[in-house]
Amino acid sequence: MKSLAELQALRDQMKAKVGIREDDSDNIRVVVGMATCGIAAGARPVLAAFTEEVAKRNLQNVTVAQTGCIGICQYEPVVEVFEPGKEKVTYVKMTPEKAVRIVSDHLVNGKPVAEFTKSALK
Amino acid sequence: MQELSLNVLDVAQNSVSAGASLIEIGVAEDTAADRLTIVIKDNGCGMTQEQVQRVIDPFYTTRTTRKVGLGVPLFKMAAEMTGGSFNIESTPNVGTTVTAVFVPSHLDCMPLGDIAATVCSLIQCNPDRDFCYTYSWNGSSFSADTRQFRQVLEGIPLNSPEVISFISEFIEENTCGVKASAANT
Numbered sequence: 001m002k003s004l005a006e007l008q009a010l011r012d013q014m015k016a017k018v019g020i021r022e023d024d025s026d027n028i029r030v031v032v033g034m035a036t037c038g039i040a041a042g043a044r045p046v047l048a049a050f051t052e053e054v055a056k057r058n059l060q061n062v063t064v065a066q067t068g069c070i071g072i073c074q075y076e077p078v079v080e081v082f083e084p085g086k087e088k089v090t091y092v093k094m095t096p097e098k099a100v101r102i103v104s105d106h107l108v109n110g111k112p113v114a115e116f117t118k119s120a121l122k
Numbered sequence: 123m124q125e126l127s128l129n130v131l132d133v134a135q136n137s138v139s140a141g142a143s144l145i146e147i148g149v150a151e152d153t154a155a156d157r158l159t160i161v162i163k164d165n166g167c168g169m170t171q172e173q174v175q176r177v178i179d180p181f182y183t184t185r186t187t188r189k190v191g192l193g194v195p196l197f198k199m200a201a202e203m204t205g206g207s208f209n210i211e212s213t214p215n216v217g218t219t220v221t222a223v224f225v226p227s228h229l230d231c232m233p234l235g236d237i238a239a240t241v242c243s244l245i246q247c248n249p250d251r252d253f254c255y256t257y258s259w260n261g262s263s264f265s266a267d268t269r270q271f272r273q274v275l276e277g278i279p280l281n282s283p284e285v286i287s288f289i290s291e292f293i294e295e296n297t298c299g300v301k302a303s304a305a306n307t
Contacts, residue, residue, distance in 0.1 A: 001299050002292040007274045010288055014278050034247065036193040039132045040123050044236075044243055051246060055283030066247035068135075 028062045028107055029082040030054075032094075035069035041076035042095070049096035050079075053103040062107055075118065081106060090118040125235025126160065126224070129197040131243055133162050133220055136193060138248050140166025140218065144269075145244070145251060149237060150258040151226070157206075158224040158234070169212040177210065197222055204228035238293040241266065242286050249281040257297055262304035264296040 032038070032047045050064045072078060075092035081102070082088055089112045091102060098116050106112045114120055123129050130147060137145045142164035150159045169177065180195040198208040201222040212218040224231050241255045245268060254267040266289060268280055278285065 001295045002288065004270065004274055007271060007285075007288055007292075010284060011275050011278050014282065014284060015276075034131070034135065034243070036132050036196065039128050040196075044128065044131060044239055047243055047246070048239060051283060051286065055287075064246070066243075068139075 026061050026084060028084075030062060030064045030107070031067045031080045031082065032064070033068070033070055033076060033078040033080075034066040037069055037073035038076045038078065043077040045096045046077045046079065046094045046099050049099035050103065053100055054107070057103065057108065059103075059107060072118070075121070078118075081112070091116045092118045092121060123196055123200065124232065126158075126200065126232050127235040127237040127240040129193075129200055129222075130160060130162065130237065131240040132193040133197050134240075134244055137162065137164035137166050137218065138244075138251060140164060140168070142166030142217065143251060144254065146254045146256070147241065148256045148258070149234065150256075150263075151260065153226075153260055156225055156227050158226050158231075160222045160224070161219065163217065163219040165217040168214040168216050168218055169210075170214055174210050174212050178208075194220070200224070200232055204231040238290045238297075241293060242290045245289060246281045246286055249279055255293065257293075257300060259297075259300050260304045262300045264300050266293050266296070 030050055032043055032050065034043050034047065047064065047066065054062045054064060067080070070078060072092070077094040079091045079094050079099070079102070080088055081091070089106070091098065091113070094116070098113075102113055102116065123132070134145055134147060144165050146161070146163040148159070148161040148163070177194050178198055180192055197220070201208045201224055204225040205228055206223040206225050208223070209221045210218065241253060244253055252268045252272070254265055254269070256263055256265045271280060271285070271289065275285065
């Protein structure tokens with residue numbers, strides 16, 4: 001069973017490999033809407049998928065965070081991606097599967113997935 | 123909402139918005155009494171008696187993006203439709219305690235669901251707050267307390283992916299452990 005002793009071991013392991021974080025100028029923020037509307041529509045697994053993928057790929061320049069209701073409840077789960085110097089990209093009706101694709105195409109390769117965005121909804 | 127743990131995630135966000143530094147989440151199952159009690163307690167800004175009365179009204183919210191606030195009413199409904207009860211106690215500048223009691227055997231009782239994912243989502247998104255999750259099953263219990271984790275971590279962020287996955291496994295394994303030890307006594 002997991003214990004605090006194990007957390008201590010994990011800490012030592014992490015301390016050993018903590019490198020210098022790249023500076024904030026290229027930091028990408030992924031923000032998941034986590035109000036009642038978002039949660040009811042399935043935001044929790046979407047947040048978990050982003051966290052997991054970002055960890056798996058060891059993307060040091062990506063922060064995954066949350067926000068409240070942004071007023072487009074009918075499109076939840078909504079995810080916004082903020083890249084410095086670029087326009088915000090709003091993804092709608094998100095799923096964990098879409099999250100995996102956004103991490104690889106958008107966050108890693110810099111190409112927003114147009115078909116998942118709010119502007120693709122017509 | 124398909125799981126009680128999603129209600130917990132939602133209602134705990136209110137504690138975050140209330141500026142709480144410590145949010146305690148308790149889940150207690152008592153199979154003999156056929157009761158599941160969920161308590162969310164915070165040390166945030168609290169509410170006046172009048173606000174407490176209004177917060178269970180779906181058409182009351184402090185938010186300005188839209189006119190409805192469904193988090194608390196949905197949680198209340200989920201409890202009451204099982205024959206359970208719902209209560210909010212709050213004192214301005216002291217904090218708020220939300221208590222929901224469920225009757226698990228009732229047909230309309232939602233499953234608790236993935237509570238570890240709820241606790242991890244909260245920690246992930248609010249690494250500056252402390253969360254203490256306590257699970258108890260027929261009197262046997264364990265806690266996952268970020269104040270304790272923080273002490274061990276010595277500056278490694280609580281929301282680093284490795285730590286979050288540790289906390290998730292910590293909760294899952296200890297939940298099983300608690301159930302096993304209660305069954306043996």
